[in-house]
Amino acid sequence: MISVFKPLLPKAEEIFPFISRIDANRYYSNNGPLLVEFEARILQALRCSSGNVVTSSNCTMALVQALRARNLDDLPLNSLCIVPSWTFVASPAAILLAGMIPYFADVAAETWSLDPSQLGVLVERLRTEGKTVAAVMPVAPFGAPIDVAAWEAFETTTGVPVVIDAAASFDSLTMAGGLPPVPVSHIPIVVSLHATKVFGIGEGGFVITSDAALADRIRRFGNFGFFGSREACLPGWNSKLGEMYAAVGLAQFDQWADTRQEWVDLTIQFRELAAPLAPHAHVPDVMVGDWVSTYGLLQLNDHESNLPRIMNYMTEHGVETRCWWGGGCHQHPAYNKFGREDLVQTERLGKTVLGLPFWRKLPRHEMARSFSVLADALAADT
Template identity: 45%
Template structure:
């Protein structure tokens, strides 16, 4: 019997809203890996450029134009750093980087013994522009030896004007194509791609350099393996940044599934685009989900609106993330690094947010994101 003053409630309990998370990576499952793992068991070759890694690099190379070489490494950040190191640039010189990028870009510059020089980006493509670099060369506080051109979230820039800049100025240009596995097929400029678990083709941790410069490829390879080249004598200061046969097994299984998985990424992206066509305040990157696939969805809102929309989405259980924050230059690690005028980077930092996106984003989840956006941008 209930105590006096209390009554039995017949109202059903309110089910809490399940959060819609920002990302749900998907790597090859155990069944897909098993044939490759059995090959490792049979060969008893586990690292040091075994048959699976050789095959993985060959299949990656086949995605590029003829005469390209691919060198795998432990992760994309190492790939950038070792590429810069292999170019034998003047120690302590400046490397121009877009301020609107992930911190890995600047960390790679510092690891290579250079100093990041933050420059502004184009407000429409979010990329560094050649004319910005040319102007900066005349006013830089120290010699500029290199530029890292970032492909923002997978959107690849036109390389022709950058090849011209390199030829005319002697400044080396490296492409940080961390998220652009799907879109990059030319390596006229040294190009580094990430194979992190969060990318469209992921292996957990990994990356690779693609380049038409065979001497550069050879030097980067040597830097990934203690400076060895054909002997047990270390020829240069280097590191250990090799991929194992197990990482290659995941990569091979991921490549097997890539044609189908690419369509899944594009289908999810196009569903999200279609569901938000009635929201002119929400702008997707040019070609996102139409001509190229990537694993994140970053949209641009009206100036200064990011924080308001983030709060609105959070209240509805929809997770967001500013993947590049307010710009790389705002991180304490880079407080002392030189920079130019960053007006557009500051604007983008207050206007761009990442929405929940995954390879298996379904109709119900897409509708939920679209409805939450509609309520928040109003």
């Protein structure tokens, strides 16, 4: 079976020098020296001097911290946070943990994300229905860039705080492909450092914002409400990133140029192998750019594909596949009770987007075999 994904982090001998520093300084958590250095390296990678980076134990908790930091006052009962259903379930989970209720909106066909120019109408309608919209959480799909300036304008117009879930967008934010850096916004942008991401450390996440006071609140929420004293100013929790994970992150930075080039080469190879499948399947436009992610996605022709049958066929022929976001969060039993708009595009994407094997060190002949099996599956389905 060709696996759909295999994480690959720095090797033990590459991490060991940083662990030796932990042994020497006997600092294991609580914003230790390795973590301070790691956050500085993140800021350097983002190529900005006006930003503030706050790390967290995982991306879900980073989202929770950012949501709570943007809503310090007591939230009215049943306050809503609008979020796309086309996302991983961590997004609505974070909303619930932050004391709000997810409300699922549809995404635009072109961007696979919420459209800020259209969302203001939804906010006003919900308000006229007597509901409180406490936040909006746009999601950058599968690592794609997101229009931060458009969300700043939305926030100014509606007064609704925004937190951007950019879990897979480390590369599109750092713009390592040579594009200009993204201006750091006061809007908190949350990025995952999970092992499944292009810049993975095993587990972790971080928030970037230009608002220093907001960054302080985010850090307080992840440190029992403490920051610079033993007085809990906020009812926080413990979601700090430990020194061991910072050690992995520093080792990852030392080899990031080579690691990123592997993702670039893999992406080029994937696109080359996908080209002959047209018009039955193609690399989605939203996944095309100078950035990289860990998702090898194809979009199948609506009228020719039966996704479950194609996936079963490929499994039977030794190729693992994945519908990374399923049919949308609203179809999960844990979240199908929450309010939602008509989700036409979400459900269409859930029926046509297929994840193929895509990981560093994946042999070219195995990737080629994955596409060959898919071609046979598509032929059998027509």
